[in-house]
Amino acid sequence: MTKRVRVRRDDSPLSPGAYWLLLAWSPAVMLVGMAAGAVLIIRSILVWGVGSDEYQFGVDIPMSAGVLVVWVGAVALMLLPPRGVLALRSGPFDSSRLLVWPLGRRFRMWNMLAAPVCGLLAAFAPFPIATALGSSSGIPVNLWIALPFALALTLLGVGLVGLVLRSALHGVELTPTHLIARGYLWTRRYPRHEIVSINAVALKFWPSALLGMLMNRDVEYTLQLSLAGGREPLLLASNSHEADVNAGADIIRAWRSAHAS
Template structure:
């Protein structure tokens, strides 16, 4: 894939992920209604094959985004003429979040309902303000957070440009000027972010990247979490890139 096309798709990836989420959610819901629910009359419709085709095309585009050419990858010697992806950083959960997108579409479709149900908007279900409403709020917030994470799945990780390091984490993107970075280190997460991320990702999260900046700040890049070897390789790439500014 030409670098220009790749970068366009990369920056449009949240919309692409949304398409996969919508197609996957529709396909799962309609399949359950047509073939998984007994004693109901939900006919097979043209929307099912259309959703399947869209999901297949989406899968091809995502596969291309997850196998970038060398022209868009950061070099280990730090010599990059333009923006480049430090692919090892964040790799551990990047694929997982993409695979989860179609199933997450089902979750997104259910997100608007818990709070209204707890408030008693459904006349057949009594309101439950004491227990049901707090639970519904937590469930809704968690669902929205998960959907937001999945939308950022392809972009998750670290990018270096001639002037900045860009860390696209689970929820926000942070930019660090190249000349403000003093050192780069592979570190083990402290117990509380380890616990939060491990619970969120349903898998042990231990290693990531930490920067030391001019002024004494030492931000931890949760966008960079991966296996220890990946983080070490990523740190080497970022160090070489940083030294190129000296």
């Protein structure tokens, strides 16, 4: 009896070139999701929550819902990268750009799907400072307490918005010459020839506590590089479960060895 071998098709309908283009525009895509989510949530609360004649159902509600449906489709495509863009431990590493998909995987989807709620947060971001400065006449204000607290809330909101805008880019990429770590707020590049070792490590208290507050989840493991100059930077773009971080470390070691030989 002949056994049939099932050929696994690519999980993504996008070509590698189309996927990289979508990823390059991902901050704009996330901004659209934030704006549509804010409109839909605020208008829905006003129409069905407040129940006042002042707030009536309008075409903006189904329009924002339709935009969110399209946005969800774009997010799904970004979460299904074609195999041609993925770095594998077995190689090959001759592509100009590869994703180390396990790194950052634990938070990638949830950060992206948080965009509509973060849009609502962004819409109300000016209110804490405005209230602290006394814009609400019925509320007594103590600036020494209210203003620092309002500034902290606003900075937290800005940080969350920045995190969501970069959520699709979040992770680690490999080129023939560099490791690129796209973190929560900025991108760092490390020349391949300067990387001495790659290790999965447990985060210390303060980085873990700060990321845990932003992510609303325990953040325990990340990747650490040892560089030729003696520096040992943490790649906070790589936060995930221990198994994911170890898998990502193995891929990067294979990439480094392949180009070193």
